[in-house]
Amino acid sequence: MQLTLWTYEGPPHIGAMRVAASLDGVHLVLHAPQGDTYADLLFTMIARSERRPPVTYTTFQARELGGDTAELVKASVSDAYERFKPQVLMVGEACTAELIQDQPGALARGMGLPIPVLSLELPAYARKECWGANETFYQLVRGLLRAQVPEAGRKPAPRPAGQRPRANLLGPTALGFRCRDDVIEVRQLLAAIGVDVHVVAPLGASAQDLLRIPEADFNVCLYPETADQTCDWLERMFGMPTVKTVPIGIGATRDFLDEVGRVTGIDVAHAKAPNSSRMPWYSRSVDSTYLTGKRVFIFGDATHAVAAARICAEELGFTIVGLGTYAREFARDVRECARRYGVDPLITDDYLEVEARAAQLQPELMLGTQMERHIAKRLGVPCAVISAPVHVQDFPARYAPQMGFEGANVIFDTWVHPLMMGLEEHLITMFREDFEFHDAATPSHLGSGAGRDRPSAIETGPTVTPAEASHSDIRWAAEAEQELKKIPFFVRGKARRNTERFAEEQGIQTITVETLYDAKAHFGR
């Protein structure tokens, strides 16, 4: 068992639902107890979908467990087929159904339906949501395209002269973080260099569209978490190259265009100047100077975390103090990235571990998921959301991509917004006793309401972190404590920890004002 306050991912059948809900003409029958239909409202409420996800649940109850739940599966399958007339039917189990082992997939296949029936294996006690989506998409594409696979050794026909290269965009799904707008942005990026988009899948594709996937020249793996298996398989079976760079951030977008250029033999030099992005100029303008060295903690899915790290380090001038992911399947990328920036990678799906690390690192900004917003609230640290899981406010009405040049604009605004503005930061440091602009007040551009939780968070947050408990044998002299309070609150936690570390190293029992400044000189900031 694992104590879980918040979970970063849902169970794997949610991933299967995300694929089904992305597609047209594909229906999913889920063997699941009454109540598991809550998942529908992820789509209808959080993502504000206008249609119910194409999912039929068996919704068994206790009284049916004594009887024949297998019959219930069969009835649900035939009802779903009759009513929705799908082109493809997928059958899977939720966690409780996995325990009673009715083999719904095999049952459905034995019913002689005149359409492809795909049986999904979703190990709910070992795997999670992204794995479920990745696996479902892979099984679906493999199942539909297996008949088309050319003989081994046969090379794909070269592109006819004069025809623009065509790309599939693979990976965007329903409930994915900003998938809707990323697809639009990447489509524009590719159009600008003369590449057409052939099939976007699963988001918005039909079963027929999936059959047309091999007609394209190459695949763009936009979200490895949901599409890397599919892309690998298409590469192996159809010889379709995969573009693997994820274009989040200015640098990554340029690299992406380079890679597309290499794969297609197109000269992309003219498109690489980020003339459509204001982000490089905004970041260079003197107003952004105070962002230099802001200490940031990054956590999310691997793709967004790695992209965020590069943006922080190379495009915004932040200092990365922590980097991690909950996606174990992609931990290697994050470890490598963490090594590049000289931080200890945090690979965990345990919310409490992330919370402990954040408390220990005392960042000035957290970039994370909806879950890191809880942590940031507790620690009183500004926070912006960079990755799923997200809630309703991160499915915005406005155009809000993360990818491409416009994505970089969106990212600049979103990440800088929660920070206190430069002038205010200066004044708070200079004058400490202002009744309106003081430590515990929220940055004034965030409004008064947002600050209500702040004072309590500050009291309970940094003062009780485990890191500090271990230094309890070191005493702070009263005037040193006073002096510490003159350090702006967003770096105070770090200053306290550094001073205590310094005192410990030097064998100092009582921290005085002198020790505080000695430590400051020792560590630099």
Add this chain to the structure above:
Amino acid sequence: MRERGQRQVFCGLAGIVWLHRKIQDAFFLVVGSRTCAHLLQSAAGVMIFAEPRFATAILHERDLAGLADCNQELDRIVAELLGRRPDIGTLFLVGSCPSEVIKLDLAKAAERLSAAYHGRVRILDYSASGLETTFTQGEDACLRALVPELPSLPDGARSLLVVGTLPDVVEDQFARLFAELGISPVHFLPPRHTSAFPPLGSGTLVLLAQPFVGDTARACQARGARILQAPYPFGVEGTLAWLRAAAQAWGIDEEVVTAVTAPAITRAERGLAHHRSELAGKRISFLPDSQLEIPLARFLQRECGMTLVEVGTPFLDRQLMAQELDLLPDSVRLSEGQDLERQLDRLRADQPDLTVCGLGLANPLEAEGLRTKWSIELVFSPVHGFDQAADLAELFARPLRRGALLRV
């Protein structure tokens, strides 16, 4: 009409979303799967918590291998949790579908842990699985688990116990009304704090504030309490009859009831008049959700002039609903249980002006051109009593008004 088929309802775990706000020193530990954890955070996670008061002990593959191991694991998790949150007064171990299918004995676990943490934390268990409970029945199961913990009311003493979660403001209003009527002491279950458990005994009169607390009521009865038959306190008519049931049982004159309630009733009727014009004559259908459907339909029909098309309820306790059913017109189509797709076919054929349904259906039905009122809000909002009668009507009038306002 009774139906069986696909059901679009929450399981009892959803009750935790409001129970953890009501009982302020309680913590709810669900023993279940990642699905259970995901349900809870999807429902409550839009609020940002510095210190959440619910969590899930997620079962992994190795837990499914053997039961003895599971108990040790649970002990470890409870120790971790109580270490992190020393302020917890009562810990509920909440059973789920997976924990029930593998027959993990949470009652035994609660007993064992109670002994281990004796004097510090009270540890109770109940099941809120989808196999056994539908949405608000989760509250019933939770309160049912509290009943054996209630201290005994001394013989000869009498008291009134109001059962069912009420918003604090409504609870205070009712407490004032009972005081003016001369009924005392009055206690509420659940209490706001588990250190203040209400007493229970043969002198206790139980008044149900919510229609879904049948098992709790029967457990109180088993300890000698008497259940008062009354409609539920929605609207002027329901609230008055509900108060009157208590007053009569307490032996209070009808004139006193009239005198005490008159000002509030006048106020409520003035408030209701604002919305009656918008609601009168409109046709409404309820899909099953919380068991509040029948009392609310009664209020909307009798006090707001709405026409009832279909009233669906997940579960119909004829005994506890008797007084409500008497007030419903014979013409209403009453359905218990659900076969979702067939019910939606009926709904599309009926084309009511307003449909009360869950969030999984609301937006898709709006997109089809039906106006909807999402039902969960009725469990989260102050809707009981005289002074909330107009607010309750407004919850139904608002989507209609909005539909008329929007030009986009």
